[in-house]
Amino acid sequence: MAPSSDEADYAARARDHLGFSRWWLVVAAILAMAAISPYQYVWSSIEGPLAEDLGVPLPQLGVVFTLFVIVQAGSQFPVGWWRDEHGPRALTVLSALLAGGAYFLLSYATEIWHLYALYSLGAVGVGIAYTVAVNTAIKWFPDRRGLTTGLGTMAYAGGAALVVPYVRANATVAAYSDVLRTMGVGIGLCILVAAFVLRDPPASWYDRVATDGGEGEAENTASAGRNVGPRTMLRTWQFWLMYGMFVAGSGAGLMLTAKIVSFAGAMELTAVTATLSATLLPIAGGVGRVVMGGLSDRTSRRTALVASFGLTGLGLLAVVEFSRVGPTVAFLLSVVVATFFWSAQYTLFPSIVADYYGEQRSSANYALLYSGKMWGGVFGGAVTGWLVTVVGWPTTFQVGATLALVAGVAAVALRPPTVDGVGHASETAVGSED
Structure with a gap:
């Protein structure tokens, strides 16, 4: 299909x-995202050998994953502000x-607090790259926007699929240290390569985007190009609705990611x-x-959110049901x-x-x-670990499914905010809907 004008x-x-195709920036983003993916998607495979080597109960390591998520997510606002002001290269290095x-240093951990500290430190690096x-x-x-963001975030999920079989095959006390060292070197080198490619558009680029508006449904672009900052965004009800949806949806999904091996x-x-x-x-x-x-x-991101969260909830309910009755x-x-x-x-x-x-200011x-x-x-780490001891694995996963379904229902209410020319936002919906 020929590109549009x-x-x-x-x-x-x-x-x-740039002097080269902008798609090379997507390639660099994919490389960086694939490199950091083991932090989230390989954890469930390495926590067993780590717990055995340190002589601690496996549930105690749920705090490691929780700390990772908190630090990775919490570091992104200062990182995002710096990147918007100064560009991505130094941060990516x-x-x-x-x-x-x-x-790399995880392989030398001898106390549980070493895991807490190192995984949290690595989480800052993951937050930057992400x-x-x-x-x-x-x-x-x-x-x-949706396609290229999808390619980058695909690598964050799918990149780990390349190493999960390798990690699982060496998930023993004797072998996992070499695995961690090898992966640490690979993670660092891949992100360094990406750092020398990534850069931001000039200021004039955003002026043109504001004029053009972009493709897709009007609902998807109704406020595009207004370029308001966090303070204005925080005054819109749309942000807070999305925030609640994000908490509920990520809680359900992170529970599945962190606990699927233990659940099975x-x-x-x-x-x-x-x-x-x-x-x-990670493949799925x-x-x-x-x-x-x-x-x-090409359609509506609101509709896509409704469908995604709803089917996540139904999928989790099916995970529980088929774990009981089969087939595999x-x-x-x-x-x-x-x-x-x-x-x-x-x-x-x-x-x-x-x-x-x-x-x-994205x-x-x-x-x-x-x-x-x-x-x-x-929820996906510490709360899930506690719930399992209180109500058992099936009910815990059903609670996660309920969170996803609630997020899907909430997404129905989303509408684009109106942002006027001096940076004030109101609750009036603009643009066409689905």
């Missing part, structure tokens, strides 16, 4: 500024040192089933982000469905924030919304 114009102006170095990569797509591709074991499924579940998670998540992101460019294939398919649609929120939310509030604006992942991480 808007797409060709954006591509030509980007090439004039720092990310390489933190994310790669911390994973916000830089996601917002590179948002800033350079107003015409393909507790439900007396085979070790092969547990490994397949852990491997399918990666594909879901691209597919739903691309669809949202149905259980694995349910894991795929739940992850496919849950992961899409990490494509749809940054895109809708840019739709509603503009691209120029790093800081989306970082505020993304901070909701902190509370989702508290």
Whole structure:
């Protein structure tokens, strides 16, 4: 299919500024996102050997994952503000040192507090790489916002699929230290390569985007190009509704991500089933982000959010049901469905924030919304670990499913805010809807 006139114009102006195709920026973002993915998606495979080596009960390590989510999400607002003001390169180099170095040093941990400290330090590096990569797509591709954001976030989910079998095959006390060192070096080198490619558009770029508006449904672009900052965004009810949805959706999905291996074991499924579940998670998540992101460019991101959260909830309910009655294939398919649609929120939310509030301050604006992942991480880690001891695994997963379904219902109420020319926002909806 031939590119539209808007797409060709954006591509030509980007090439004039960069000296090369803007798609190379997406490639660099994909590389950085793939490199940091083990922090979230490999954790469920390495926590067992770590707990055994340190001689601590496995539930105590739930705090490590919770700290990771809190620090990774919480670091993104200062990171996003700095990036919007000063560009991405120096931050991305720092990310390489933190994310790669911390994973490498995990192999030398001898106390549980070492895990807390190192995983939190690495989380800062992950937060930097994540916000830089996601917002590179948002800033350079107003015409393909959902698709390009989906490609970057796909790598964050799908990149781990390349290493999960390797990690699972070496998930023993004797072997895991070498795995951590090897992966730490790889993480650092990949992010360094990306750092020398990534950059931001000139200020004139945003002026043109404001005039052009971009492609897609009018609902998706009604406020695009207004480029309001966090203070104005915080005065809109749309932000707070999305924040609640983000907390609920991420809580449900992070529960599944962090606990699927333990859940499978507790439900007396085979070790092969547990490994397949852990491997399918990042693959399904990666594909879901691209597919739903691309669809949202052509339809309505609100509709995409409603569908994504609703099907996440139904998928989690099916995970519980088929873990009890089988067959194994149905259980694995349910894991795929739940992850496919849950992961899409990490494509749809940054895109809708840019739709509603503009691209120029997108790093800081989306970082505020993304901070909701902190509370989702508290549920997916520590709260889930506590709930399991109180009500058991099936009921805990059903609580997660309920959170996702509530987020889907809430998404129905979303409307674009009106932001006037001097930066004040009101609750009046503008633009066409679906």
